[in-house]
Amino acid sequence: MALDLSMFNRFAVNFQAGDIVFCEHEPGDNFYLIQSGRVQIVKIIDDLEKIIDILQPGEIFGEMAILEEAPRSASAVALDNVKALEFNRENFEILMKGTPQIALKLLKLFTKRIYDQKRRFLILTLDDSQAKIADVFLMLSETQPAHDEDVNERIFMTTVEDIAHWAGVSPVESKRILSQFASQRRLEIFPDRIIVQNINDFARFVNSKRRSQVS
Amino acid sequence: MPKAVSYKTNSIVYFKGDINEKIYILNNGRVSLNYNDIETGQEMHDLIKTGEFFGVKSAIGKYPREETAVVLQDSAMIAFSVSEFEQIVLQNTRIMIKMLKVFSNQLRRIHKQVRNLLRSGTDVSDPETGLFNIGEYYLKVRKGKQAIYALRRYLTYYPSGKYASEASRLLESAESGSVPNINPISAGSGRQPGVDLSEIAKSYYNAVSLFSQEKFKEALSGFQRILENGVDGEYEAKAKYEIGRCQYNLQKYELCIKHFTSLIQKYPKHPDLIDSLFYVGKSYEGMNNIEKAAGFFKKVIAMAKDEAPIMRKAKKALKGLEGN
Numbered sequence: 001m002a003l004d005l006s007m008f009n010r011f012a013v014n015f016q017a018g019d020i021v022f023c024e025h026e027p028g029d030n031f032y033l034i035q036s037g038r039v040q041i042v043k044i045i046d047d048l049e050k051i052i053d054i055l056q057p058g059e060i061f062g063e064m065a066i067l068e069e070a071p072r073s074a075s076a077v078a079l080d081n082v083k084a085l086e087f088n089r090e091n092f093e094i095l096m097k098g099t100p101q102i103a104l105k106l107l108k109l110f111t112k113r114i115y116d117q118k119r120r121f122l123i124l125t126l127d128d129s130q131a132k133i134a135d136v137f138l139m140l141s142e143t144q145p146a147h148d149e150d151v152n153e154r155i156f157m158t159t160v161e162d163i164a165h166w167a168g169v170s171p172v173e174s175k176r177i178l179s180q181f182a183s184q185r186r187l188e189i190f191p192d193r194i195i196v197q198n199i200n201d202f203a204r205f206v207n208s209k210r211r212s213q214v215s
Numbered sequence: 216m217p218k219a220v221s222y223k224t225n226s227i228v229y230f231k232g233d234i235n236e237k238i239y240i241l242n243n244g245r246v247s248l249n250y251n252d253i254e255t256g257q258e259m260h261d262l263i264k265t266g267e268f269f270g271v272k273s274a275i276g277k278y279p280r281e282e283t284a285v286v287l288q289d290s291a292m293i294a295f296s297v298s299e300f301e302q303i304v305l306q307n308t309r310i311m312i313k314m315l316k317v318f319s320n321q322l323r324r325i326h327k328q329v330r331n332l333l334r335s336g337t338d339v340s341d342p343e344t345g346l347f348n349i350g351e352y353y354l355k356v357r358k359g360k361q362a363i364y365a366l367r368r369y370l371t372y373y374p375s376g377k378y379a380s381e382a383s384r385l386l387e388s389a390e391s392g393s394v395p396n397i398n399p400i401s402a403g404s405g406r407q408p409g410v411d412l413s414e415i416a417k418s419y420y421n422a423v424s425l426f427s428q429e430k431f432k433e434a435l436s437g438f439q440r441i442l443e444n445g446v447d448g449e450y451e452a453k454a455k456y457e458i459g460r461c462q463y464n465l466q467k468y469e470l471c472i473k474h475f476t477s478l479i480q481k482y483p484k485h486p487d488l489i490d491s492l493f494y495v496g497k498s499y500e501g502m503n504n505i506e507k508a509a510g511f512f513k514k515v516i517a518m519a520k521d522e523a524p525i526m527r528k529a530k531k532a533l534k535g536l537e538g539n
Contacts, residue, residue, distance in 0.1 A: 077361070
């Protein structure tokens with residue numbers, strides 16, 4: 001999508017590699033559209049800097065600021081030298097009217113975020129920590145591209161800490177549950193990935209837990 | 216091509232769980248979207264108004280329908296593919312902005328719900344503590360640049376916050392490139408706010424206090440001394456801004472305009488940027504350059520938030536000019 005954004009040059013800002021664009025917990029009122037360079041979204045969890053996402057030119061970040069002046073939920077750090085357009089709530093409508101493509105992009109982003117958050121909510125409503133963790137794998141599986149129906153094994157490039165974060169279960173407890181799953185040969189844990197042997201087994205497990213909770 | 220379709224009472228446009236990439240707009244009739252509230256499990260019925268789109272999110276997001284669309288009374292609608300829908304909204308930004316508002320409300324709501332569920336968990340710190348902890352973390356892992364950013368931000372937002380003195384101390388060592396001893400800070404340790412600010416901060420706040428007593432000359436030399444001592448970063452930017460305000464109040468309009476112009480060039484992201492523009496406008500007004508003054512006030516009005524005091528000030532100032 002080649003967009004003519006020259007009319008927005010007055011909103012351009014530059015960051016050098018390593019610069020923080022905004023910091024977790026800081027009040028937020030700007031959002032950004034990357035023009036060149038990449039931006040890392042990071043969060044400090046248990047004294048470790050975790051990379052949540054790496055954003056490419058054309059992507060939008062910090063968009064939650066349009067919604068509410070809530071503190072930033074993660075930090076954005078320039079990975080390369082970055083040129084971005086910086087907008088706020090005041091000039092948001094100007095931007096949307098001038099470049100509907102960006103509005104459409106944002107519409108899609110919101111759609112995805114709503115879905116992800118609803119999915120996360122469903123995980124968190126499970127009472128049982130084992131089921132929560134199994135459900136995290138189901139969620140991750142749903143976002144992976146289509147699979148061969150006959151293959152039940154799934155490889156997730158994820159870590160124990162990530163799983164703990166999504167499940168809302170403490171890392172210690174998550175580790176315990178994951179090793180329990182591993183000893184039952186339901187999954188294998190590697191430093192950079194977790195392999196679930198039979199994703200359908202997890203689906204059945206989570207569904208039965210969910211049903212028993214409703215009744 | 217968009218397709219006109221009609222449905223009889225009690226028929227179903229789509230079921231929850233269906234995967235289908237159609238987006239509908241209701242032309243006439245009555246359609247209800249039925250689903251269970253994720254929080255309460257309660258069955259919800261959202262009535263679609265005529266002229267309203269439905270099925271948008273699951274179609275664009277390519278995920279299963281989250282609700283069942285039930286026809287309550289004979290209805291006519293138009294079905295679009297995702298790309299047809301995109302063409303329409305690209306040509307009609309009003310619809311898109313309206314939709315963005317609806318989605319952002321939904322997003323806000325679900326965010327809140329997720330936060331509430333997580334709150335029962337751990338590590339929900341207040342933003343003030345959180346921001347300070349991040350500065351401390353980066354300093355500990357020797358990421359000086361990031362530490363300086365976070366600590367300066369902390370001191371900007373919480374100049375007399377509970378970690379202010381600690382933050383100034385850490386900031387100094389971050390700026391000098393050393394790693395200090397990091398004191399474990401227990402939240403609510405009863406630290407007196409603003410007791411033990413660094414020397415620079417102290418002289419800065421002294422000058423601010425002179426300014427508020429309308430001792431502009433004294434305040435001006437106070438701020439100038441801070442700069443002469445060769446500070447950089449937050450306090451340099453802050454002091455420079457205050458110098459401009461002093462000059463305005465001392466009716467040194469030309470100096471004030473020159474000063475703010477160079478400030479804006481040096482700090483295009485200065486937190487007091489809009490106020491700076493306002494003072495430039497006021498200075499032009501003081502010099503009877505009504506046209507330029509009006510230009511700057513209009514700029515302020517275009518940039519300021521609706522509820523911001525500076526907005527009211529600029530509007531009032533602009534009105535005052537017209538009265539001349």
